[in-house]
Amino acid sequence: MEAKKVVEGLHPLERGVLPVLKDGIVFTEVVSKSGLKEVEAMRALQWLENKKIATLKKDRVEVVSLDINGKKYLKEGLPEKKFLSKLTKDTTLDDFKKKAGLSDEEFNVCIGTLRKKAAIMILPGRKLKKTEQADRFLKEESLEEKFLSKLPLKVDELSPEEKFAYAELKKRKQIIKTDDEKTVTVHLTELGKDLIKLDLTEEFGDRLTAKMLKDGSWKKQKFRSYDVKINVPKIYGGKRHFVNQSIDYIKKIWLDLGFKEMTGNYVQTSFWDLDALFVPQDHPARDMQDTFYLGTQGKLPKDFTEKVKKTHENGGDTGSKGWGYKWSSEKAKENLLRTHTTVLSAQTISNLKKEDLPVKFFAVGRVFRNENLDWKHLFEFIQVEGIVIDPSANFRNLVGYLKEFFGKMGFPDVRIRPAHFPYTEPSAEVDVWHPVKKEWVELGGSGIFRPEVVKPLLGFECPVLAWGIGMERAISEYYDIKDIRELYKNDLKQLREIKVWMK
Secondary structure, eight states, X not given: OHHHHHHTTOOHHHHHHGGGOOTTEEHHHHHHHHOOOHHHHHHHHHXXXXXXXXXXXXXXXXXXXXXXXXXXXXXXXXXXXXXXXXXXXXXXXXXXXXXXXXXXXXXXXXXXXXXXXXXXXXETTTEEEEOTHHHHHHHSOOHHHHHHHHOSEEGGGOOHHHHHHHHHHHTSTTSEEEEEEEEEEEEEOHHHHHHTTSOOOOOOBOOOOHHHHHHSGGGTOOBOOXXXXXXXXXXXXXXXXXXXXXXXXXXXXXXXXXXXXXXOOSXXXXXXXXXXXXXXXXXXXXXXXXXXXXXXXXXXXXXHHHHHHHHHHHOTTTTOOOOOSOOOHHHHHEEEEOSOTHHHHHHHHHTOOGGGOSEEEEEEEEEEOOOOOBTTBOSEEEEEEEEEEOTTOOHHHHHHHHHHHHHHTTOOOEEEEEEEETTEEEEEEEEEEETTTTEEEEEEEEEEEOHHHHHHHHSSOOOEEEEEEEHHHHHHTTTTOSSGGGGGSOOHHHHHHSOOOOO
């Protein structure tokens, strides 16, 4: 009863292969006997396997077949036979070489092969002479010729004589080649063995058409039943890279909070990346070991260079004593790959006027650090940057923005603790509580820009709340990624199966 029920749901391709199936039949035989295309036969067999009618055993085997010269010699004969047939009388090697009609390589191979088979002798004076074995060699089919005529063959099924011929021919140029081939063997289950005994010629309709409904012919038509539980191939639709999904979400958070986006170039001068942020010119972050310098120089902004110079040397009009050293414009001109998106904050502040305030900006951009690559460090990563320029802003507002952001990122518990950065005072590290690891995890830095940063660029003192967050660490937990390098490895399986960002 079960077999008859299964028959009603068979696809036409399945009906095409079932009559030719037997236990242990190979896929190539299924194709030739059924008359189906390879892709059709394989699809039918996979459907039968899903229905527990057959099982497919896949193996890889070494198969030896004819190469370019092998096809030629199978048609024209091996060069050693050609060599002997033209050697009608004793002659010298040099004279015969001109008459043999063989390439240098073929001629040399023939000499070695025929001497090995005792069909020729080389006498003093480089004289070439046939032996008594030569005529016998010419008349009889050699092991190598027999072997070539049987190809292709599986290497593990070769007889001792075929193995000898295989080893000899392998030494010669492009006569045979060995490839790994996949073989598929079909084995029938008990249900399959019952099915092949049944009459499968009865036709079942695949679709109900408008014409059939109109003329009523559907009443006489038997329709194929459909198994809605059967396994079907997974379909992986196109989608944005999961990191880009995260970036889009992060941008939406800040846009919904009324922030404007900052953008800018990857290549910046040291002036904007470091000097404008009151980072001293002897700071360790400026070393080649920490920063990618490009070996070129850019231009300094006329309106701000002198103000920043004085701020570094003696504090200028900020009320600070500065760093107390002689500031170098040449060092400030050096081009580098931006080490943080805070460079965009400095440039944005420099373009503001008092009447623009209050205003707030964010950036989600790629930055570059000369780091050693490991499971928690990248030399190229994405930083989430934010600034709020508001005369009435305070540290409590900063904490509020950070808690709001991380709450939307799935981290409701945020801890702010004291820290030090050259361009903020007060400065704070941002930690979030990891619900699985049960520990605090550092995700970024924050603070209020120092007057030495704000006044030279803005022209007056004003609170500027600022933060910078490493995006990769913030999103890794959601994707269950333990090694930060896996975010960008572009593994096709990972890209297909990884979950969509749905915070």
